[in-house]
Amino acid sequence: MKYSARMDEVKPSATLAITSKAKALRASGEDVIILAAGEPDFDTPEEVKKAAIEAVNSGDTKYTPAGGRLSLKEAIKRKFKDDNSLDYDVSEIVVSSGAKHSLYNIFQVICNDGDEVIIIHPYWVSYPEMVRLAGGVPKFVKTSAEKGFKAGEEDILSAVSGRTKALVINSPSNPCGAIYSREDLRKIAKICIEKDILIISDEIYEKIIFDGQEHASIASISPEVKAKTIVVNGVSKSFSMTGWRIGYMAGDKEMIKKVNTLQSHSTSNPCSISQAAAEYAISKGLTEEMERNCSKFQERRDVLMKGLLSIDKAKPFKPEGAFYFFCDISGYGLDSMTFAERLLDEAKVAVIPGAPFGDDRFIRISFATDVDTIKKGITRIKEWAGSL
Numbered sequence: 001m002k003y004s005a006r007m008d009e010v011k012p013s014a015t016l017a018i019t020s021k022a023k024a025l026r027a028s029g030e031d032v033i034i035l036a037a038g039e040p041d042f043d044t045p046e047e048v049k050k051a052a053i054e055a056v057n058s059g060d061t062k063y064t065p066a067g068g069r070l071s072l073k074e075a076i077k078r079k080f081k082d083d084n085s086l087d088y089d090v091s092e093i094v095v096s097s098g099a100k101h102s103l104y105n106i107f108q109v110i111c112n113d114g115d116e117v118i119i120i121h122p123y124w125v126s127y128p129e130m131v132r133l134a135g136g137v138p139k140f141v142k143t144s145a146e147k148g149f150k151a152g153e154e155d156i157l158s159a160v161s162g163r164t165k166a167l168v169i170n171s172p173s174n175p176c177g178a179i180y181s182r183e184d185l186r187k188i189a190k191i192c193i194e195k196d197i198l199i200i201s202d203e204i205y206e207k208i209i210f211d212g213q214e215h216a217s218i219a220s221i222s223p224e225v226k227a228k229t230i231v232v233n234g235v236s237k238s239f240s241m242t243g244w245r246i247g248y249m250a251g252d253k254e255m256i257k258k259v260n261t262l263q264s265h266s267t268s269n270p271c272s273i274s275q276a277a278a279e280y281a282i283s284k285g286l287t288e289e290m291e292r293n294c295s296k297f298q299e300r301r302d303v304l305m306k307g308l309l310s311i312d313k314a315k316p317f318k319p320e321g322a323f324y325f326f327c328d329i330s331g332y333g334l335d336s337m338t339f340a341e342r343l344l345d346e347a348k349v350a351v352i353p354g355a356p357f358g359d360d361r362f363i364r365i366s367f368a369t370d371v372d373t374i375k376k377g378i379t380r381i382k383e384w385a386g387s388l
């Protein structure tokens with residue numbers, strides 16, 4: 001069988017590979033500490049589950065419009081207004097089967113072969129692969145821990161070429177938890193307006209923010225910037241609903257139409273029951289529960305930070321949001337894959353290597369798990385690293 005050349009370009013997800021290995025070890029009876037999760041460990045709120053059960057019982061089990069039902073889009077419209085001061089018409093919103101699906105659709109709709117998409121390092125593993133799947137070319141912008149893992153004007157300008165189509169911004173970021181302030185975003189937006197570059201703003205970690213910081217959506221900087229931006233969000237991380245697969249985007253009406261068309265010939269509508277659950281969660285906001293989860297994440301971050309700082313040669317970057325540490329392990333003289341594989345094999349702790357996020361000197365450590373597990377993990381990493 002001769003497979004498509006397109007797939008030759010795409011690498012399998014390294015994050016899934018190490019997690020599967022860790023889970024297989026655990027299933028075989030090993031005591032494995034998993035600090036690799038890409039999803040909140042909290043359960044979906046009870047009332048959201050009830051909304052889904054009600055949807056099933058009332059026969060809400062049929063096709064909906066491909067881009068999501070109107071009542072859900074109306075709830076999303078209100079969310080954008082209340083949380084981000086953004087006014088969208090429902091015709092500027094489309095619902096997909098997760099934010100990953102929203103992003104995949106965007107790249108399919110905007111890229112011609114050879115079009116370039118600027119991706120800021122360290123980046124979520126799927127961005128480059130999704131761009132490649134659409135025939136585009138990822139152009140990476142290097143940042144550093146010293147600069148807060150944020151790209152400045154010069155960095156971005158140096159990546160712009162005649163083929164630049166779009167730029168992806170992810171704040172708070174996976175894998176490092178960096179947050180772009182409104183001022184940071186204003187500078188990036190200015191370049192994108194001047195150079196006619198579409199801004200794709202992935203705001204999936206919007207609600208997981210620490211130390212009283214605020215999330216700013218780049219689209220809210222000015223009407224001009226809003227017109228050049230597609231905002232992507234979803235319920236996976238904010239409402240602990242990763243398995244329900246609901247994401248959404250808002251932006252230019254023409255683009256939304258094209259995404260609708262693509263979706264109507266590929267996945268059709270996102271699951272009707274999940275739409276009902278997401279509509280409930282987004283309409284209610286569930287602020288108290290979300291704030292409680294957020295403060296638990298912050299407590300875990302602080303425990304992990306303290307632990308990592310006590311490990312010789314480990315240099316953790318303190319996240320301001322999301323639930324991951326990006327930690328420099330280059331002092332040990334191992335590449336990130338070898339470090340992560342040996343840590344799993346020899347100390348039974350699962351973390352994700354930094355290479356697929358664009359930096360082989362780092363590992364990603366998730367704190368989407370309880371404090372006791374984090375403490376146990378730290379003890380093992382410290383002992384193992386000390387023996388290297």
Ligand SMILES: Cc1ncc(COP(=O)(O)O)c(C=O)c1O
Pocket residue numbers: 038097098099100101124170173174202204233234235236242246247
């Ligand atoms: C930065 C980022 N964007 C988007 C997603 C996709 O989220 P979902 O498809 O579950 O909505 C993830 C999930 O890990 C992520 O980390």
